[in-house]
Amino acid sequence: MLVLGIESSCDETGVALYSTEHGLVGNQLHTQMAMHAEYGGVVPELASRDHIRRLVPLTQACLREAGKNYADIDAVAYTQGPGLGGALLAGSAFANALAFSLGKPVIPVHHLEGHLLSPLLADDKPAFPFVALLVSGGHTQFMAVRGIGDYELLGESVDDAAGEAFDKTAKLLGLPYPGGAKLSELARLARLGRPDAFSFPRPMLHSHDLQMSFSGLKTAVLTAVQTVRTDHGGGLPDAVRNDICRAFQDAVVDVLLAKSRQALLHTGYRTLVVAGGVGANWKLRTELSALQVRSGPKSPPEAVRTYFPPLPLCTDNGAMIAFAGAMHLQAAQAAAGFSVRPRWPLAEIVR
Ligand code: KG4
Ligand code: ZN
Numbered sequence: 001m002l003v004l005g006i007e008s009s010c011d012e013t014g015v016a017l018y019s020t021e022h023g024l025v026g027n028q029l030h031t032q033m034a035m036h037a038e039y040g041g042v043v044p045e046l047a048s049r050d051h052i053r054r055l056v057p058l059t060q061a062c063l064r065e066a067g068k069n070y071a072d073i074d075a076v077a078y079t080q081g082p083g084l085g086g087a088l089l090a091g092s093a094f095a096n097a098l099a100f101s102l103g104k105p106v107i108p109v110h111h112l113e114g115h116l117l118s119p120l121l122a123d124d125k126p127a128f129p130f131v132a133l134l135v136s137g138g139h140t141q142f143m144a145v146r147g148i149g150d151y152e153l154l155g156e157s158v159d160d161a162a163g164e165a166f167d168k169t170a171k172l173l174g175l176p177y178p179g180g181a182k183l184s185e186l187a188r189l190a191r192l193g194r195p196d197a198f199s200f201p202r203p204m205l206h207s208h209d210l211q212m213s214f215s216g217l218k219t220a221v222l223t224a225v226q227t228v229r230t231d232h233g234g235g236l237p238d239a240v241r242n243d244i245c246r247a248f249q250d251a252v253v254d255v256l257l258a259k260s261r262q263a264l265l266h267t268g269y270r271t272l273v274v275a276g277g278v279g280a281n282w283k284l285r286t287e288l289s290a291l292q293v294r295s296g297p298k299s300p301p302e303a304v305r306t307y308f309p310p311l312p313l314c315t316d317n318g319a320m321i322a323f324a325g326a327m328h329l330q331a332a333q334a335a336a337g338f339s340v341r342p343r344w345p346l347a348e349i350v351r
Contacts, residue, residue, distance in 0.1 A: 077325020
């Protein structure tokens with residue numbers, strides 16, 4: 001079975017082909033980063049228009065890459081949401097029109113489910129059940145994942161997402177859009193500097209639940225930047241800026257680390273899957289890869305297996321949508337057949 005996946009929820013147009021027999025056979029991506037950079041953020045109208053321009057050529061390139069034709073496609077999956085309305089409409093209109101013209105099914109996919117399942121595209125895949133930490137520009141959530149389609153939200157950020165905090169902090173440090181990855185690279189440069197040059201709060205670290213908060217962190221950074229500027233005649237020396245990047249990243253990673261431990265202890269699972277753009281962060285990857293948990297103060301440390309999607313699949317892409325679509329199609333085919341539900345509460349109807 002060959003599934004075409006279309007991703008257009010924000011500023012990346014992704015088109016991929018996933019074969020249930022051969023895995024990912026085509027994966028094309030166009031990022032609009034350069035186009036939005038001069039505005040300092042995503043301009044929704046420009047994003048929608050660019051998706052419209054890119055979808056057909058990217059699909060053709062994807063088919064060429066895979067050595068396939070339109071007629072070989074068995075289903076078309078697309079990101080239904082969440083995301084920018086106009087951008088989603090571009091992908092959805094294209095996917096539905098293509099599926100209709102081919103006479104093939106169309107599969108709407110939740111963007112976060114795509115991220116959640118993306119580590120299953122790696123050679124070394126996690127087994128169910130696992131805890132998923134979704135850390136993107138729009139969401140920071142812990143989910144218990146028991147199987148395809150069996151997800152439970154355990155906790156999330158009550159305000160800004162971690163990626164959003166990275167981007168907003170980068171902006172106030174004067175870094176070009178999108179600043180998250182750049183901030184993390186500057187934090188790497190500061191490793192040789194003083195580790196305690198700045199210390200930022202770890203919000204909700206001891207809240208005893210899996211809720212998180214990141215919006216106060218950027219305010220703490222803003223206050224620190226204002227103090228530095230006052231002391232340096234309005235300037236922000238590079239070395240000091242890098243120290244701030246490091247302290248900010250340390251604070252975010254500490255919170256995510258502590259909450260990951262808590263989520264693993266709460267579920268009893270010992271497998272952690274990290275997905276979403278912030279999953280590309282080197283510090284988070286290093287710390288979570290060495291994660292251990294203790295069920296009690298005197299219990300021995302237990303190892304945790306941590307899985308990340310391949311780096312290019314951490315941020316938005318069509319491969320995760322094609323894969324999620326293929327999993328849904330397989331599940332629907334397996335479930336198809338003859339069954340009745342003598343006890344069926346009306347509230348269980350999912351539309
Ligand atoms: O998953 P994604 O591509 O898009 C959303 O669905 O939001 O994630 C994008 C987010 C942005 O906020 C970006 O700054 C952040 O991921 N990001 C990073 C890094 N690379 C991307 N944040 C921290 N460190 C990075 N290396
Ligand atoms: Zn995303």
